[in-house]
Amino acid sequence: MKNELRRRMLACRREMDELTYERRSRLLSDRLIDLLRLRLVRSPEEGGPQAPWMLYVPAKRRREPDIEPVLRWIWSTGRPLLLPRVKDAGGAMEACLVTAPDQLAPGAFGLLEPAPDIPAYGRPQDIPLMLLPGLAFDGNGYRLGYGGGYYDRFLERLRLLRRAAGMTPDLPELWAASFEFQRVPRVPAEPHDMPVSRLVTEAGVYDFPGGEPR
Numbered sequence: 001m002k003n004e005l006r007r008r009m010l011a012c013r014r015e016m017d018e019l020t021y022e023r024r025s026r027l028l029s030d031r032l033i034d035l036l037r038l039r040l041v042r043s044p045e046e047g048g049p050q051a052p053w054m055l056y057v058p059a060k061r062r063r064e065p066d067i068e069p070v071l072r073w074i075w076s077t078g079r080p081l082l083l084p085r086v087k088d089a090g091g092a093m094e095a096c097l098v099t100a101p102d103q104l105a106p107g108a109f110g111l112l113e114p115a116p117d118i119p120a121y122g123r124p125q126d127i128p129l130m131l132l133p134g135l136a137f138d139g140n141g142y143r144l145g146y147g148g149g150y151y152d153r154f155l156e157r158l159r160l161l162r163r164a165a166g167m168t169p170d171l172p173e174l175w176a177a178s179f180e181f182q183r184v185p186r187v188p189a190e191p192h193d194m195p196v197s198r199l200v201t202e203a204g205v206y207d208f209p210g211g212e213p214r
């Protein structure tokens with residue numbers, strides 16, 4: 001089920017011609033910047049002014065939405081930006097503070113990630129907002145990834161850290177970016193899967209109840 005959907009979505013992304021990919025990515029990025037700007041205006045102190053947002057480094061060869069303009073915009077605002085790095089084959093991922101693109105280097109799976117000399121961020125449990133990539137999303141915000149379980153495990157770790165520190169369990173808020181054709185009626189979900197509350201595509205913004213049992 002999951003693998004069939006993965007194959008189909010990977011094929012659809014590969015079939016996009018370069019211009020379409022760039023145009024859709026630009027629309028999606030503009031939309032995201034608008035939403036993030038609104039968030040800055042509405043709650044400038046969210047989690048403290050230094051609370052970092054965690055996004056992703058677009059794998060352009062895999063045709064993930066190219067959100068480079070969003071990363072550059074965040075850097076221009078001074079808000080700290082965290083980017084993911086695969087820690088080991090066991091499925092662990094960490095977050096690193098990155099302040100410029102030259103701090104990225106090819107890592108696991110050929111993905112660009114924070115270079116090895118960049119330390120892992122010490123307080124990931126403070127992250128108020130994350131933007132996740134994905135291959136497919138359904139009407140409840142359930143997400144299909146490449147199958148490594150990296151985000152699920154990372155979020156599980158954040159939950160444990162927050163519990164240990166006596167913090168509320170509800171953060172981070174989860175947003176995702178994908179192309180419109182990656183919206184599907186249903187993603188086969190497992191108990192560890194955590195739904196996103198908002199999906200941004202080149203065509204619109206979709207808010208989900210989030211955390212609904214299924």
Ligand SMILES: Nc1nc2c(c(=O)[nH]1)N(C=O)[C@@H](CNc1ccc(C(=O)N[C@@H](CCC(=O)O)C(=O)O)cc1)CN2
Nearest residue numbers: 056057058059084093109111133145146147148150151
């Ligand atoms: N840009 C970006 N960064 C990311 C993710 C992502 O989805 N996008 N991840 C989100 O989790 C993590 C990396 N997860 C990945 C998981 C699997 C494969 C992968 O290529 N798997 C092989 C098959 C698995 C294997 O090697 O056994 C493949 O698809 O060919 C790549 C990345 C962290 N960083």
Ligand SMILES: Nc1ncnc2c1ncn2[C@@H]1O[C@H](COP(=O)(O)OP(=O)(O)OP(=O)(O)O)[C@@H](O)[C@H]1O
Nearest residue numbers: 143144145146147148149150151152153156192193
């Ligand atoms: N919190 C967790 N603890 C232990 N194993 C997990 C956890 N979350 C996921 N896994 C395991 O990781 C594997 C991949 O999970 P899944 O198919 O949900 O990945 P994905 O969401 O597509 O990938 P990714 O998060 O890397 O984009 C599965 O074998 C799953 O059992």
